[in-house]
Amino acid sequence: MTIKSLGNPFDGDRALTHSKQCGCTECKSTGARADVDVRSPILTDRAQQDLVADGGDSEAMLDRAIESAVVRSVFGHNDHSRRSFMKMIGAGSAAALIASVFPMEKAKAAVKESMGKLEKSRLNVGFVPITCATPIIMASPLGFYEKYGLDVTITKTAGWAVARDKSLAGEYDASHMLTPMPLAISMGVGSTPEPYIMPAVENINGQAIVLHNDHKDKRDPKQWKGFKFGVPFEYSMHNFLLRYYLAENGIDPDKDVQIRVVPPPEMVANLRAGNLDGYLSPDPFNQRAVWEKVGFIHLLTKDIWEGHPCCAFACSQKFATQNPNTYGALLRSILDATQYSNNHDNRKEIAAAIAPKNYLNQPVQVIEQVLTGYYADGLGEIKNVPNRIDFDPFPWHSMGVWILTQMKRWGYVEGDLDYKGIAEQVYLAGETGKIMADMGISVPDKTYKNHVIMGKTFDPDKAEEYTRSFTIGRV
Amino acid sequence: MASLNVRAALLSISFLILVLGLWEMSTQPPKAQENMTEYEMLMGGVEQESRVPPPSAVFKLAWEELSDPFYDAGPNDKGIGIQLAYSVSRVLAGFVAAMAIALPVGFLIGMSPLMYKALNPYIQLLRPISPLAWMPLALFIIQDSNASAIFVIFICSIWPMLLNTAFGVANVRQDWINVARTHELSNVRTALTVILPAAAPTILTGMRISIGIAWLVIVAAEMLVGGTGIGYYVWNEWNNLDLTAVIFSIVMIGIVGMILDLVLSKAQKLAEYTE
Numbered sequence: 001m002t003i004k005s006l007g008n009p010f011d012g013d014r015a016l017t018h019s020k021q022c023g024c025t026e027c028k029s030t031g032a033r034a035d036v037d038v039r040s041p042i043l044t045d046r047a048q049q050d051l052v053a054d055g056g057d058s059e060a061m062l063d064r065a066i067e068s069a070v071v072r073s074v075f076g077h078n079d080h081s082r083r084s085f086m087k088m089i090g091a092g093s094a095a096a097l098i099a100s101v102f103p104m105e106k107a108k109a110a111v112k113e114s115m116g117k118l119e120k121s122r123l124n125v126g127f128v129p130i131t132c133a134t135p136i137i138m139a140s141p142l143g144f145y146e147k148y149g150l151d152v153t154i155t156k157t158a159g160w161a162v163a164r165d166k167s168l169a170g171e172y173d174a175s176h177m178l179t180p181m182p183l184a185i186s187m188g189v190g191s192t193p194e195p196y197i198m199p200a201v202e203n204i205n206g207q208a209i210v211l212h213n214d215h216k217d218k219r220d221p222k223q224w225k226g227f228k229f230g231v232p233f234e235y236s237m238h239n240f241l242l243r244y245y246l247a248e249n250g251i252d253p254d255k256d257v258q259i260r261v262v263p264p265p266e267m268v269a270n271l272r273a274g275n276l277d278g279y280l281s282p283d284p285f286n287q288r289a290v291w292e293k294v295g296f297i298h299l300l301t302k303d304i305w306e307g308h309p310c311c312a313f314a315c316s317q318k319f320a321t322q323n324p325n326t327y328g329a330l331l332r333s334i335l336d337a338t339q340y341s342n343n344h345d346n347r348k349e350i351a352a353a354i355a356p357k358n359y360l361n362q363p364v365q366v367i368e369q370v371l372t373g374y375y376a377d378g379l380g381e382i383k384n385v386p387n388r389i390d391f392d393p394f395p396w397h398s399m400g401v402w403i404l405t406q407m408k409r410w411g412y413v414e415g416d417l418d419y420k421g422i423a424e425q426v427y428l429a430g431e432t433g434k435i436m437a438d439m440g441i442s443v444p445d446k447t448y449k450n451h452v453i454m455g456k457t458f459d460p461d462k463a464e465e466y467t468r469s470f471t472i473g474r475v
Numbered sequence: 476m477a478s479l480n481v482r483a484a485l486l487s488i489s490f491l492i493l494v495l496g497l498w499e500m501s502t503q504p505p506k507a508q509e510n511m512t513e514y515e516m517l518m519g520g521v522e523q524e525s526r527v528p529p530p531s532a533v534f535k536l537a538w539e540e541l542s543d544p545f546y547d548a549g550p551n552d553k554g555i556g557i558q559l560a561y562s563v564s565r566v567l568a569g570f571v572a573a574m575a576i577a578l579p580v581g582f583l584i585g586m587s588p589l590m591y592k593a594l595n596p597y598i599q600l601l602r603p604i605s606p607l608a609w610m611p612l613a614l615f616i617i618q619d620s621n622a623s624a625i626f627v628i629f630i631c632s633i634w635p636m637l638l639n640t641a642f643g644v645a646n647v648r649q650d651w652i653n654v655a656r657t658h659e660l661s662n663v664r665t666a667l668t669v670i671l672p673a674a675a676p677t678i679l680t681g682m683r684i685s686i687g688i689a690w691l692v693i694v695a696a697e698m699l700v701g702g703t704g705i706g707y708y709v710w711n712e713w714n715n716l717d718l719t720a721v722i723f724s725i726v727m728i729g730i731v732g733m734i735l736d737l738v739l740s741k742a743q744k745l746a747e748y749t750e
Contacts, residue, residue: 129714156551158701158710162620165611169618192615265714291519292716358552361715369517376517 011091071098119323121150123330126157126166126175129360130264130282131370132203132311133176134350135391137360139337141353147336148329156359159263160233167316168194174315174330176202180235180403182314182426189413190235195317198395199331199428200338202311205302206370206389207238208286209245210295211278212271216379219298221249230262230270230279237301237310240406242280245304247472248454254410254474271295282310283370283389284362289378291366296378300388305453307392309399331435335393339441342391347371393436395427398448398460405458405467411474419463495530502529528719536719537726555708555724559731562697562704565621566689566735569628573685577633578678581640582666585674591641598637606631606692610699620700627696632685639681643674675746683739690732705731 071082071094086094127133137154139145145152157163160178164185167175182196211218218224224246231239243253253259262270267285270276272294279285280301289295301308313334320327340346351367354360360367369375373388400423407413429447436443451458458466468475544556584591606627613623647670655665697706705728712720 153550156701156711158699161611162614162700165614166620169614169620171618171620265710268716269713288716293518356552357711357715358549361711363519363715365517365519374517376514378518380514382514382517 011086118149118326118329120173120326123150123152123173123326124171125152125154125330126163126172127154128157128160128163128176128264129362130311131284131354131360131367131389132206132282134354134371134389135202135334135337135341136176136313137354138341138350139333141359142337142340142350144333144337144340145330148333150326150329150333152330152333154359158265160236164191167314168192173319174313177312177314178233178236178238179309179312179399180237180240180407181233182312183400183403183422184235184407184412186426187413187422189407196314196426197317197320197428198312198314198426199320199432200313200334200393201309201395201399202313202338202391202393204307204309204390204392205300205387206310207241207280207282207301209242209278209280209298209301210267210271210286210289211298212274212276212295213293213378215277216296221246221251224251224277225256227277228258228260228275230260230267230276230281232262232264232267232281234261234412235407237308237403238280238282240403240410241301241304241308243410244406244453245280245299247470248456250472252472268292268294284360284366287366287370287375288362290376291363293378297375300385302385302387305451307390307451308453309396312395313393328435331432332439335432335436335439335441338391338393344372344386393432393441394444395429395432396444396447396449397423397427397429398451398458400424400427401448401460401463402451402453402458405463408467409470409473409475417464420460498527499529499531502527528722532719533722533726537723540723550702551711553703555705555727558703558705558708559727562693562706563731563735565625565697565704566628566686566693569625570632570686570689572625572629573633573636574682577636577681578640581637581678582644582670584637585641585644586666586670591645598634602634602638606688607695607699610696614700620702624693624696624700624704628689628693631692632689635684635688636678636681639684640674640678643677643681644670646677647673672746672748676743676748679739679743679746683736683743686735686739687732690728690735694728 089097125136127136140152140154155172157166157175160181163172163175163177164181166172167177168185168191177198179198179201182198185191185194185196187193229242231242233239239259242259246253246257251257260276262276262279262281264281264285267276267279267281268289271279271289272292278295278298286297290297301310313331315327341350348368348371351371352364355362355364355367370389373383373385375383375385375388377383397420401419404413404417404419404422408417424447433443433447448460450460467473540555544554546554547557580594584594609627609630610623613626614620617623617626651669651673652665655669660668693704694706694709697704698710699706701707701710705724709721709724709728712724
């Protein structure tokens, strides 16, 4: 997803009816940078600055949106007359002309003011030190929270159970969680029931199956009977994706292998000690296993499900209702940071910002390999997979439904499930979509879509049927 | 001929040098290789096995950390001095709370065989529970991770104090209590002026055991709840698989534990008496 940062309304060559990175022929021919490969790792500094200046700053984006609204209304929303007028008199004089009759700066200030007074500006947000939390973490050193008037203390947390307990105890106002966790907490599965909401997904992709170096000759999952695998938490995409992958290969994850819950930081040590044969875990611990020469990357999870959600930004329903403006500002800063993280040109800067002791506490080179997707796989090859990890905040309802089908499939929940009802209550695709649109981020026009996982299509309208369609499962 | 002490000290130091020397020699990293291929660079060098860091690296890190022990670079990165101060303050808070309950209750069950018999089954049941097993329950009920850590310290340090106090009080020589009785001292005065001094050495032994356990437990508790403290420091460095820092913090934990024990053993010496 790219930033649909608004076109400059004072630019006669720019159509305002098209988004900035619109790929239509008109935009291409007018020189809009529709198709610069933002994913290529080598971009000149100049191009990078351009991109940041154009799209990175939401303050500027908001200013631009207001300018655009004013200019458009001056020309009665007729883009042709606007463009010919701008070409005739030039952007600078047009801006001065409009400013002389319309208090542009005051309008901008008024709009920002109307976003409301913050009920609470000092917040505690928890995170588990993994690259999935990149937006939550980097928003602190790179000043995204400050920009929205928030003073956020981000606290490193030892594992998911503690993150859950500290959130439920109210020590954290909001927290980095795994996408299945707010669903599980809301249903009271594996915790006391408390209505939780998940307004944004943090990252998509970005996990991997790592095997111990002794298993270099066992690349076929059918040879994995008797293996001991680690996953970071029961209610995690890691657990569900590993189970899915094993089951598709004819291995029953409950009978043929052992799946243990191991906190991510302990994965590498356990792999080295031989307690685990492999794991499906968040980065940087996959790349770290390679760096430590203990294991190799067997498969990136993007090859199981391209674009699967992983971690989430979540808080209690109570926090959002009691502090609507604070919640809004926090969500905006997260969305803003997520957009920034998704830009591949910013990845090296982010890697350097989040590697120190205060945040991930990992070698920069490891984080960089994860975020840029240019990495050693531990088998002697260098891979270049730019979308190894991406950041896309939109919380698709269909993703929530898929997670619920897997929770039922493996017996974490029993009985009839209102798949869509629960997903819609917890995953706030509608609200987040509106805020994203406000911020000029392009938003999909629906909240359900079909997902393809290992070649099999999942249709969220046929959830129960899907749950029962697997030969290996507990239903 | 030097005295025995001096000779023992010399021998002890030479053992240390010998062990550290062997350790240093056996863990030398290979020379940094030049002209690494790109793959080797992405792998963090060509060296095939990871090894325990040499003592020189630990000393170097110790020097860096100890020369600036109180820096504060954000909520998740504080100096070793601050971390230790957090841990010690938690231990003391839990310890004092345990003392406030263990001493009176210990006196009660030490002086009254009835109370002893009535409470003993519960004490025996609760005593062997690992303090960390209380952690999830504490987090849920207290709803505050810092207070939960203190509670865990409280629950682990209460038992040795309680039992030692009860034992000490119950074993005060009956003659002394009889003397107090002939002087018509009230129960409270008897407890404070006769029994307390008489049982003090045993009570302090209990406290010394307690503080030792509390210091053992705080590291584990802080590894669980995170945030601050020496346990968190160890966990954070483990997270980075940085054994140098882990070894350094092990040494620091040992030193602080030793100091805590020394303080109580001095107090114990003060309370000792000969009949």
